[in-house]
Amino acid sequence: MIDVRGTGRTGYEIAEALRSSYDVHAELPMQATIVFVVGLGESAAALRRLAGDIDEVVKRLSEPGATAPIVPPSASLGYEIDVAVPPREAFLGPAEQVPVDAAVGRISCESIASYPPGVPALLPGERIAPETIAYLRELAASGARLHGASDPEFATINVLREPG
Numbered sequence: 001m002i003d004v005r006g007t008g009r010t011g012y013e014i015a016e017a018l019r020s021s022y023d024v025h026a027e028l029p030m031q032a033t034i035v036f037v038v039g040l041g042e043s044a045a046a047l048r049r050l051a052g053d054i055d056e057v058v059k060r061l062s063e064p065g066a067t068a069p070i071v072p073p074s075a076s077l078g079y080e081i082d083v084a085v086p087p088r089e090a091f092l093g094p095a096e097q098v099p100v101d102a103a104v105g106r107i108s109c110e111s112i113a114s115y116p117p118g119v120p121a122l123l124p125g126e127r128i129a130p131e132t133i134a135y136l137r138e139l140a141a142s143g144a145r146l147h148g149a150s151d152p153e154f155a156t157i158n159v160l161r162e163p164g
Contacts (some may be wrong), residue, residue, distance in 0.1 A: 002054060005032045008063030012143025014054075017061055022053040028115075031142055032067050082127040085160065090124035094161040097150070100137070103128045106159035111148040114139045120148070128159070 004011050015029030028035035038047065084107045085093075095109040108128050113120040114136075121139075122132050140146055140154040150158050 002034045002036070003032065004034060004058070005067045007058050007061065008065040008067065009058075009061050010067055010142050013061065014057055016143070017057045018053060021057060024050060024053050029143075031144070082129070083123075083125050084127045085125045087123055087125040090126075090160050095158045096161045097156045097158050100133055100154060100157055103157045103159050104130050104133060106162075109158040109160055110150060112136060112157075113147050114144045115147055118147075128157075 002011075002014075004014050007014065010031050011026075011029040011034040012031070015026040015034050018024040018026065026034045027037040036050065038050075084090075090107055090109050091111075093109065098106065106128055108122050108126050109124055110122065111120045111124055112122045121136055122128065126132075136146060136149075136154055146152065146154055150156070
């Protein structure tokens with residue numbers, strides 16, 4: 001695991017630069033770290049080359065400052081999760097795709113999580129809070145992949161169709 005907080009860049013940005021410049025694929029880039037999987041049989045020369053590639057990318061991309069953490073919403077931030085309908089009913093119910101801004105207050109049909117930690121920030125059946133939208137937007141803007149989101153850009157989201 002490599003800690004990139006002192007680079008002024010995210011792990012997603014460093015990992016993308018490693019991939020595009022050196023064909024080095026990180027196992028798990030995150031906001032503040034990058035995880036590489038190295039086998040027991042890996043040669044010292046290959047590890048030195050990886051270290052050199054990381055060093056070159058960090059020298060090229062570094063900016064003053066530290067990478068800011070992304071803080072997930074929680075009840076301590078002033079809102080509680082509102083499960084409006086059972087998850088199965090929302091997941092299998094009639095859905096419509098709406099712009100993310102129009103989804104606040106609607107019932108989610110999607111399960112959306114960033115990995116890590118892999119814990120969904122939004123589940124089917126939950127009434128969508130503005131704090132959840134802000135958190136997911138911040139993750140997407142930082143380069144995180146939102147697992148389960150029907151729209152990888154997080155511009156739209158599937159919500160339960162309202163009766164009427």
